Amino acid sequence: MKLVKVYVTLKPSVLDSQGEAIKSAVHSMGYDQVEKVSMGKYFELHFQDYENLEKDVDAICDELLTNPNIETYRYEILEEK
Amino acid sequence: MKLVKVYVTLKPSVLDSQGEAIKSAVHSMGYDQVEKVSMGKYFELHFQDYENLEKDVDAICDELLTNPNIETYRYEILEEK
Numbered sequence: 081m082k083l084v085k086v087y088v089t090l091k092p093s094v095l096d097s098q099g100e101a102i103k104s105a106v107h108s109m110g111y112d113q114v115e116k117v118s119m120g121k122y123f124e125l126h127f128q129d130y131e132n133l134e135k136d137v138d139a140i141c142d143e144l145l146t147n148p149n150i151e152t153y154r155y156e157i158l159e160e161k
Numbered sequence: 162m163k164l165v166k167v168y169v170t171l172k173p174s175v176l177d178s179q180g181e182a183i184k185s186a187v188h189s190m191g192y193d194q195v196e197k198v199s200m201g202k203y204f205e206l207h208f209q210d211y212e213n214l215e216k217d218v219d220a221i222c223d224e225l226l227t228n229p230n231i232e233t234y235r236y237e238i239l240e241e242k
Contacts, residue, residue, distance in 0.1 A: 081196075087203050102204070105225055111217055113209040115162075122168050122203035123183070128194040136192055144186055 081160040082127045084137055086145060086153055089120035094150045121145070126160065133157065162241040163208045165218050167226060167234055170201035175231045202226070207241065214238065 090096050096118050103117040123145055127133060134157070141153045171177050177199050184198040204226055208214060215238070222234045 089203070089205075099204075102225065106206075106221055109221065109224065111221060113211055113214075113217075114206055114221075115209065116205075116207040118205040120203040120205075122170070122201040123180075124170075124197075124199040124201070125187075125195055126197040128196060130194055133194075136194075140187055140190065140192060140195075143190065144183065 082129055082133060083158045083160040084123075084125040084127060084133075084155055085158065086123040086125065086137075086141060086155040087120060088123070088141075088146050088151050088153045089118060091150055091152050120151075163210055163214060164239045164241040165204075165206040165208060165214075165236055166239065167204040167206065167218075167222060167236040168201060169204070169222075169227050169232050169234045170199060172231055172233050201232075 098119040099117040102119060103114060106114045106117065125140070137155060137157070141155065142148060146153050179200040180198040183200060184195060187195045187198065206218070206221070218236055218238070222236065223229060227234050
């Protein structure tokens with residue numbers, strides 16, 4: 081089994097309004113040392129082992145998990161017992 | 162500067178309906194090798210350097226970024242140039 085951890089974030093050129101809102105809330109809690117907050121999505125996919133796993137992960141990320149117009153992704157593939 | 166990456170996931174006992182929906186969509190794309198999908202949230206917080214950063218990160222996670230009834234979190238603190 082493989083565990084694929086996918087991190088989806090907004091492209092740097094896109095305004096992260098959720099991140100900005102969280103930054104304001106953090107400041108109102110008194111933590112002024114926080115200079116920037118970004119919010120994204122996180123997925124864990126558990127795969128059976130097989131060849132060409134990465135190609136399929138790319139397809140799933142491109143077609144389902146992200147909006148390629150505004151989001152970008154990275155992932156890591158871990159061995160799972 | 163420190164970069165804090167926070168991963169928020171549902172507790173295992175909580176039904177992950179978004180994850181289930183994504184798993185169904187992945188299967189309908191033909192990728193039957195995916196056995197389980199979990200969806201969570203991902204945050205990046207950029208902090209000024211200071212002592213006791215972890216205590217504040219814990220407070221921000223507990224009070225703002227997660228719903229402690231149904232979610233759990235982990236984070237990593239990285240050095241940022």
